[in-house]
Amino acid sequence: MAHNSALHSNFDVDYVISYRFADTNNIEARNGFTALMQSLARVGLATEVRNGDNCSLLVFIKVGSDKRFAHEVYRSRVKDWLHGVRAAEPAKDTVAGQNLTEAERFRIIHHLITSPNEEGGAGITPKEGRWKNVESIFPLHDHTFNKEWIKKWSTMTFLKVEDLDEIRNRFGEKIAYYFAFTQNYFAFLIFPAAFGFASWVILGSFSPIYALVNGLWCVTLVEYWKRQELDLSVRWGVKGVAGIQKKRRDFKHEKEIRDPVTGETLQTFPATKRLSRQLLQVPFALLAVLALGTLIATCFGIEIFLSEVYSGPGQTLLVFLPTGLLTTLVPTLTTMLTTVATRLNEYENWETAESYESALTQKIFVLNFITSYLPIFLTAFVYVPFGSIVVPYLDIFNLTARPFAQTEKQLQTPKVGGFVINPSRLKKQVIYFTVTAQIVNFGLETILPYVKRRGFSKYQEMKSESAAKKGGAGAGVTIDDIPEEAEFLKRVRNEAELDVYDVATDLREMVVQFGYLSLFSVVWPLTPVSFIINNWIELRSDAVKICLGMQRPTPHRADSIGPWLDSLEFLAWLGSITTAALAYLFSNNGLGPDGTPAVIQGWALLLTIFFSEHIYLLVRWGVRLAISKIDSPGMEKERGERFRVRKQYLQDTLGHDVLDVPSDFMEERITRASLEEDARQSSLRTTGPKEHFWSRQRTWEESAKVGASLIEKMAPKEGKKQQ
Numbered sequence: 010m011a012h013n014s015a016l017h018s019n020f021d022v023d024y025v026i027s028y029r030f031a032d033t034n035n036i037e038a039r040n041g042f043t044a045l046m047q048s049l050a051r052v053g054l055a056t057e058v059r060n061g062d063n064c065s066l067l068v069f070i071k072v073g074s075d076k077r078f079a080h081e082v083y084r085s086r087v088k089d090w091l092h093g094v095r096a097a098e099p100a101k102d103t104v105a106g107q108n109l110t111e112a113e114r115f116r117i118i119h120h121l122i123t124s125p126n127e128e129g130g131a132g133i134t135p136k137e138g139r140w141k142n143v144e145s146i147f148p149l150h151d152h153t154f155n156k157e158w159i160k161k162w163s164t165m166t167f168l169k170v171e172d173l174d175e176i177r178n179r180f181g182e183k184i185a186y187y188f189a190f191t192q193n194y195f196a197f198l199i200f201p202a203a204f205g206f207a208s209w210v211i212l213g214s215f216s217p218i219y220a221l222v223n224g225l226w227c228v229t230l231v232e233y234w235k236r237q238e239l240d241l242s243v244r245w246g247v248k249g250v251a252g253i254q255k256k257r258r259d260f261k262h263e264k265e266i267r268d269p270v271t272g273e274t275l276q277t278f279p280a281t282k283r284l285s286r287q288l289l290q291v292p293f294a295l296l297a298v299l300a301l302g303t304l305i306a307t308c309f310g311i312e313i314f315l316s317e318v319y320s321g322p323g324q325t326l327l328v329f330l331p332t333g334l335l336t337t338l339v340p341t342l343t344t345m346l347t348t349v350a351t352r353l354n355e356y357e358n359w360e361t362a363e364s365y366e367s368a369l370t371q372k373i374f375v376l377n378f379i380t381s382y383l384p385i386f387l388t389a390f391v392y393v394p395f396g397s398i399v400v401p402y403l404d405i406f407n408l409t410a411r412p413f414a415q416t417e418k419q420l421q422t423p424k425v426g427g428f429v430i431n432p433s434r435l436k437k438q439v440i441y442f443t444v445t446a447q448i449v450n451f452g453l454e455t456i457l458p459y460v461k462r463r464g465f466s467k468y469q470e471m472k473s474e475s476a477a478k479k480g481g482a483g484a485g486v487t488i489d490d491i492p493e494e495a496e497f498l499k500r501v502r503n504e505a506e507l508d509v510y511d512v513a514t515d516l517r518e519m520v521v522q523f524g525y526l527s528l529f530s531v532v533w534p535l536t537p538v539s540f541i542i543n544n545w546i547e548l549r550s551d552a553v554k555i556c557l558g559m560q561r562p563t564p565h566r567a568d569s570i571g572p573w574l575d576s577l578e579f580l581a582w583l584g585s586i587t588t589a590a591l592a593y594l595f596s597n598n599g600l601g602p603d604g605t606p607a608v609i610q611g612w613a614l615l616l617t618i619f620f621s622e623h624i625y626l627l628v629r630w631g632v633r634l635a636i637s638k639i640d641s642p643g644m645e646k647e648r649g650e651r652f653r654v655r656k657q658y659l660q661d662t663l664g665h666d667v668l669d670v671p672s673d674f675m676e677e678r679i680t681r682a683s684l685e686e687d688a689r690q691s692s693l694r695t696t697g698p699k700e701h702f703w704s705r706q707r708t709w710e711e712s713a714k715v716g717a718s719l720i721e722k723m724a725p726k727e728g729k730k731q732q
Contacts, residue, residue: 019149020497023118024070026133027144027505031064041142042066048131052121053077060489062502065144072118081117081129082109092253095246096650110178112564115148119563122146125258134258147560150504154179155556162549168192173241180555181564182247186238187512188548190570191519193237195544197230201526201537208534214436215595220531220588224621225628227527227581232632235574240641242568250566254361261358278358286357293353294375297346301379304342308335309387313400317431339380346376363571370513370572374520381521385442385529388435389591394609439532443525447543450518455550458508458558510559515551519544520576527584531591582625589621590614 028045030038045068049056055073058066072078086099123146124130135143158175165172168188177185201223208219242248262276312331315324350372359365391399490498522540530536555562593614706712 018497019151020069020494021071022069022149023072023115024122024146024148025501025505026068026070026122026146027061027065028068028142029061029063029065029144030142033142038142041139044139045133045143048133049122052129052131054118054121054131059494059498061505065505067498067501067505070118070122078117081121082113084129085113085117085120088253089246089250093249094253096654111151112178112181116181116564116566119146137258145505145509145560146563147504147509148563149501150556150561151179159549159553159556162552166545167196168548170244174244177245180562181566182245182250183565183567184510184512184555184562185245186241186567186570187516187519188551189237189241190234190516191544191548191551193234194230194519194523195541195548197226197233198537198541198544201226201530202541205530205534205537212534214532214534215592216531216534217592217596219534220592220621221624223527223530224581224585224588224625227523227584228625228629228632230523231574231577231581232629232636234577236636236639236641238569238574240644243644243646244642247566247568250568251363254363256360257362257365259355260360278360283357283359289353289356290372293349293372296349297376297379300342300346301339301376302383304338305335305380305383306387308332309384309392313392318400343376343380347373350376366513367572371575373517374572374576377517377521378524381442382524382528385435385438388438389529389532389587389594393435394594436533439525439529439536443530443533443536444539447522447539451543451546451550455554455558458554462507462558504560507558507560510555510562512562516570516573519547520573520580523577524580524584527580528587529591531588582622585621585625586618589617593617 026045028042030042033041046056049068049070050073053072053074054070057069059069061067083099083101086095089095090098120130122131122133124132126132133140133143133146135145162168162172173185173189173192176188204222205219208216212219239248242250260276261278263278263282265274265276267274308331311334312328315327315330319327351369354365354369354372357368359368522543526536526540594609706715
């Protein structure tokens with residue numbers, strides 16, 4: 010019973026700070042830790058300290074003052090209201106816990122811990138400056154919820170909006186948006202999966218009909234998701250939250266100016282100077298294309314030479330050489346280019362964390378685009394139409410097979426025009442990236458980390474048992490644990506060693522997958538069938554990964570999936586071009602140009618692309634217009650909130666009966682006394698034409714009588730009217 014209680018109870022802990030001092034001298038570590046405790050206490054947080062693993066301390070944090078925390082909640086909500094995120098002004102008597110989700114609580118406490126001192130926070134930034142010994146800051150998993158969540162999802166096919174609400178309430182909007190997009194994408198895949206299967210059976214590959222339908226589907230998905238983003242932002246109360254931007258600590262201003270409107274002193278960096286630095290993205294993109302493109306093209310050439318030219322011994326093994334080179338060198342080169350992209354992003358000196366993240370995402374997308382799609386582009390638009398011309402020049406790669414060749418003939422490339430391409434190569438490559446690579450990625454992302462974690466845990470237990478047998482020191486860090494806390498502390502130490510979850514990685518994976526569907530599914534119409542199966546598993550495996558394989562994510566707010574939406578739009582547009590080009594190139598019953606570009610009519614290819622792109626633009630306009638006419642729950646809720654705010658304002662300002670019709674609209678009667686009183690009043694003041702004008706008719710009844718008499722005089726006679 011105690012074990013189970015420790016497993017499911019977090020002892021009211023909100024956050025844990027891992028303070029590691031293995032590489033710090035004793036005095037510096039003690040002074041740094043004292044400063045850490047003082048900073049946390051200054052912002053009203055209570056702390057408890059226990060020992061951790063490998064020269065580390067675990068600082069347990071919870072709210073120490075409900076009054077101070079209620080003030081922070083109110084302050085946060087007022088800020089949202091002033092920026093237009095909340096429709097109504099928050100109540101001034103806000104109390105801690107009132108209408109507070111778990112995600113909002115953790116977000117506000119994290120803000121207290123990490124925000125600068127001038128903003129009322131402790132200013133603790135892990136692994137930076139004076140806080141270099143602070144390794145991580147993380148909330149603890151709710152294992153009861155995690156267990157129920159995984160069990161519930163394992164039996165569901167589709168997620169309801171209430172399920173997304175639950176994710177948002179637990180992990181914040183940023184992660185909820187990822188699951189919402191993946192669920193929306195999964196539901197949308199039902200139609201292309203069914204149509205793709207029918208096309209595969211009836212129409213075959215490279216069908217213009219499938220290409221057209223797939224393009225329409227891609228446009229509809231992207232435009233519909235935009236509306237879904239808006240609805241969810243209203244439902245979750247985060248519409249416009251991107252406008253509340255947090256300034257980066259590393260931002261370096263060049264001058265201070267006075268805001269002419271607010272009078273505030275603003276720290277600025279010249280936009281022209283940032284733009285000049287952003288121009289370095291052009292050589293960076295060229296460098297990425299040159300480096301990754303050269304590597305991929307080289308391995309591509311080696312693979313073609315070994316699989317389709319070389320005919321000597323060891324061929325079945327040598328064909329795996331390019332794969333080994335790509336597996337080894339591409340991640341290494343990508344890591345190096347990612348480092349360059351990060352430094353370039355820092356050099357651009359973005360003012361806010363949101364703009365910094367958006368710019369970095371765009372740079373990383375360039376690298377992902379090259380590594381993910383370039384091999385298929387080379388096959389589709391180089392090997393297929395120009396194979397008979399290019400392959401004879403691949404004899405430069407005979408060095409890879411020369412040690413194994415028995416005769417020169419086995420290394421000899423065919424003459425120009427004498428090489429026959431492998432027509433099924435493109436389809437096999439698309440199948441690899443849309444099926445095999447998805448399975449491999451699932452294993453690397455979910456299964457391998459679990460195996461490594463279990464193996465490391467087992468190794469630590471064996472090491473501890475061995476040490477206990479030899480010297481009696483096997484208890485290690487647990488020797489001072491209080492029995493009732495032992496299981497809880499063991500779990501926390503395990504969570505402290507887990508990796509930090511990055512939702513951008515999973516979003517990038519979904520966007521890249523969408524790219525395969527948009528760009529190349531015309532080659533193999535069963536692509537959406539593979540993806541719908543993969544994404545059902547992906548939704549569940551990501552939930553398991555968050556619950557078991559990662560530290561609990563710190564909740565962050567968002568009102569969209571950010572710059573990844575731009576990537577989706579770009580891929581949908583590019584897909585309209587590539588699918589048209591592929592449908593034209595393989596219009597001869599799917600055989601393709603057969604390596605000889607002579608059969609390709611350049612004007613026809615360009616005309617096909619031109620019409621396809623303009624059809625895409627026209628359809629996108631039509632879909633946007635149609636969706637804009639459709640009402641949605643989010644828009645209805647927004648209108649309702651605005652109406653309630655206006656009504657409340659009028660009632661508070663003018664009274665509750667402001668919208669009612671006055672009951673005493675006064676039927677004033679003209680009597681002798683009233684006429685005498687009016688005459689007396691007019692004799693006491695100077696009257697002119699204006700006063701005479703408004704004294705002719707005293708009541709609405711008199712005006713009605715005068716009007717009726719005028720109508721009677723001016724109306725045409727019945728006899729004249731008939732004539």
